[in-house]
Amino acid sequence: MIPFEHYQQSADYLRSRIGGFQPEILMILGSGLGQFGERVEEPIFVPYPEIPHFRHSTAPGHKGRFVFGTLAGKKVAVMQGRIHLYEGYTPEEAVYGVRVMKLLGVKTMIVTNAAGAVNTAYKPGEITLISDHILLFPKTPLTGPNDDRFGVRFPDMSRIYTPALRELAKNAAKEVGVHLNEGVYMYFPGPQYETPAEIRAARILGADMAGMSTVPEAIAARHCGMEVLGFSLATNMAAGILEQPLTEEEVLETGEACKESFGRLMLRILETM
Numbered sequence: 001m002i003p004f005e006h007y008q009q010s011a012d013y014l015r016s017r018i019g020g021f022q023p024e025i026l027m028i029l030g031s032g033l034g035q036f037g038e039r040v041e042e043p044i045f046v047p048y049p050e051i052p053h054f055r056h057s058t059a060p061g062h063k064g065r066f067v068f069g070t071l072a073g074k075k076v077a078v079m080q081g082r083i084h085l086y087e088g089y090t091p092e093e094a095v096y097g098v099r100v101m102k103l104l105g106v107k108t109m110i111v112t113n114a115a116g117a118v119n120t121a122y123k124p125g126e127i128t129l130i131s132d133h134i135l136l137f138p139k140t141p142l143t144g145p146n147d148d149r150f151g152v153r154f155p156d157m158s159r160i161y162t163p164a165l166r167e168l169a170k171n172a173a174k175e176v177g178v179h180l181n182e183g184v185y186m187y188f189p190g191p192q193y194e195t196p197a198e199i200r201a202a203r204i205l206g207a208d209m210a211g212m213s214t215v216p217e218a219i220a221a222r223h224c225g226m227e228v229l230g231f232s233l234a235t236n237m238a239a240g241i242l243e244q245p246l247t248e249e250e251v252l253e254t255g256e257a258c259k260e261s262f263g264r265l266m267l268r269i270l271e272t273m
């Protein structure tokens with residue numbers, strides 16, 4: 001179990017870097033979406049390796065730093081790059097940043113990812129508002145002794161993605177003319193992409209999107225009482241739907257091609273929050 005003091009020392013260090021700045025919203029940017037962080041006004045950059053006890057992100061398309069500042073009038077902490085379990089970290093380590101942000105006073109998390117579309121009515125480049133998720137067998141970040149300073153032993157997960165924020169996101173999407181699906185995100189540990197049989201199983205279970213992140217962070221955020229809003233960008237159709245194999249290049253290219261509509265939607269959501 002990570003000692004509570006480590007979280008406190010990371011938070012203290014960040015406070016020393018950001019002065020009196022008080023972030024309200026944490027945004028975690030997924031593969032290919034990190035560029036949105038460049039829009040932060042009066043940014044203060046803090047690379048993860050400079051923060052005591054902080055874990056480094058090694059995934060492609062992930063810068064590995066915090067950007068603190070203002071976006072659409074809101075005080076934000078943006079994580080350009082996250083930690084995945086496939087990098088060898090435990091689920092508890094993967095959500096370290098979320099808990100440090102809780103100690104900094106953050107109340108809401110907007111979590112984003114690049115993922116494969118399981119729902120055959122979805123298209124690459126479309127964004128899905130996450131209504132719920134499926135985590136079948138992997139360990140969760142709450143495995144091990146519970147730290148009551150973050151949350152209870154058996155937290156309710158029946159409304160993990162805050163309904164009122166989802167409504168707000170749907171309205172924002174209409175206002176800025178961005179097509180928004182709404183669906184269920186299924187967690188796969190990776191780093192290998194799923195097999196066609198796994199994707200068929202996911203579809204039978206009710207999944208619309210499949211990816212390797214987001215779920216640990218959403219669980220940890222809900223556990224410690226944050227409101228959660230999640231978005232999944234379909235960078236490709238999931239395995240077995242089309243003939244071609246899945247590649248990391250396709251994932252990063254689609255992220256790049258969608259950054260304008262993604263940015264437009266995120267800014268409008270922040271404005272109306």
Ligand code: HPA
Binds near residue numbers: 193211212
């Ligand atoms: N599966 C899992 N993760 C992903 C995918 C996918 O098809 N695309 C981008 N990230």
